[in-house]
Amino acid sequence: MSAGPASTVRLTTAAALLRFLKAQRVRRDGVEDRLLHGVFGIFGHGNVAGIGQALDEEGGLPHYQPKNEQAGVHAAIAFAKHTRRLGVMAVTTSVGPGATNMVTGAATATINRLPVLLLPGDTFANRWPQPVLQQLEHPSSMELSVNDCFRPVSRFWDRITRPEQLLHAAPEAVRVLLDPAECGAVTLCLPEDVQAEAYDWPAHFFDERTHVVERRPPSTEAIAAAAALLKAATRPLLIAGGGEHYSDAFAALRALCDGTGIPVATTQAGTGALPADHQCWLGGLGVTGTACANAIAREADVVLCVGTRLSDFSTASKTLFQDPAVRFVSINVNAFDAHKHGAVPVVADARLGLGALTEALGGTRYALDATRAARARWLQERAALCRPQPSGALSQAEVIAVLNERAGPSSTVVHAAGGLPGDVHKLWASVDARDYHSEYGYSCMGYEVAGALGVKLAEPAREVFALLGDGSYLMMANELVTSVQEGRKITVVLLDNHGYQCIHNLQRGCGGRSFGNEFRARVDGALAGAPVAVDFVQNAASLGARTFTARTRAELVRALDDAQRERASCCIYVPLEEPSRLPGSSWWDVPVPEVSQQPEAQRARADYERALHKRRFYH
């Protein structure tokens, strides 16, 4: 029963915020759950007595202790992604460095359209002690703090300088977190004095409330226009993006494919939308895509985009679609994305949009010959790429294929940056919609281990793998400790190639000399000496992981099987002897110097200029 407006509850701002959040529930398609599933938090003077005290005193919200605030946000992002944006985690920090450590995480969430609630501590609203420890004083405005850095990377940003502002800010924060078109990082900056300040809150502010996440239906006009274009198509291609997953639109996608025979390529976020054994499956699209998806894309006359931002990786920097008359149809709940490339926009939920389109297409059927032939060619090529090498040493491709085989449908493999995302996108054959988890919007090194923890928290029964390079591991492996602390097992599969090798490849591909990318000792002024020796196995063991080393296919299979039997977190260390160089089948725009004294760079510039001619303005 709702309390009368006269009734109030005296609580601190911090306690009121947590009590409000605990009372929020989410429902979609009749399935209901709480909105906030926990709070990651490292405490400092800017939040220990405010949010920290309230978390303890209020109870009812699990607190997780990350080892870096950015990692806390990464885990929260992965949690939201795995729960298809229906479950949210918050992150609380102190003022100053704790807060700004989250800026990269905020950008990662917002770019991927994933909801996280960020609660950075902020310096005193009453300004008495200024400059408080860790306060950056801005000479032109006392209103600014370092937390203003969150404004451009947040979907909603506010600073609570008086307790009662929460009455309006908190419901708005929840609205944005749950809006499929608007969600991203929601940042509520909480000055440390305000967190601890009391207020007489209207009691009904804390009443339980269920928010229904609606599915936006498409308009009849939009569906008619989309269907007209698609009916006239002879070489259509469907691109499935992350929106396909967030909308849980897999059955609708399959029905469209079964009905029409339209081939499907997936973006990184969309991978898993269709199982790899489906006759319409072409695998990954674009720069990191398969030869078969890119061959079909080059010829496509109508491209049906579903829940994708169409990043440069998906369009091969606007060189992928080469039919001069190519047209786009875009089903997207976000109008901004739906209108890209002059598409016929269908601003709608993916499931409903696909359903309506399937109906409108009636008996339209496309010839499957080209899809079948391209698929068959690619599956052969894939098998050759993953074949054991004569030396017996593992290649990156072979590691991915073995992991793909052994992990099975109840596992999730998390990846984000380095050479791996490209190779995994190319080679992965999804069995289950949740077996592939890629953060490739921000491609943020260091996401992988924390992301794996986030997935594990979202679905503890899953086997979760973090697949990453030595560079990413060195940047942020610390959440291994948190996984051990929480008894939430993850398995890190670490591929060691002594450096930032994908950028090393890119550097040389752009005509550059080897410079600054390998982990080598400094000799004669350059990082060109012996590889820096890092004992990753001891490192992972010291963080609490059970460790394995795999140099051959047999060792890798054994390590994966042993690790699956373990209850504790594991790290499988894979030293790579051979460089990874899977052939690409499309172009990526990375500017090459217009003038250089180096002949290789001059040659690369000429290639670059030739490639630019393939760029198209899609309209």
Ligand SMILES: Cc1ncc(C[n+]2csc(CCOP(=O)(O)OP(=O)(O)O)c2C)c(N)n1
């Ligand atoms: C936070 C961050 N910094 C820099 C980059 C640019 N970058 C992309 S991949 C990469 C190298 C990654 O090294 P590693 O994890 O060892 O993978 P490898 O390239 O060797 O496969 C770098 C520096 C990035 N994506 N993220």
Ligand SMILES: [Mg+2]
């Ligand atoms: Mg590396």
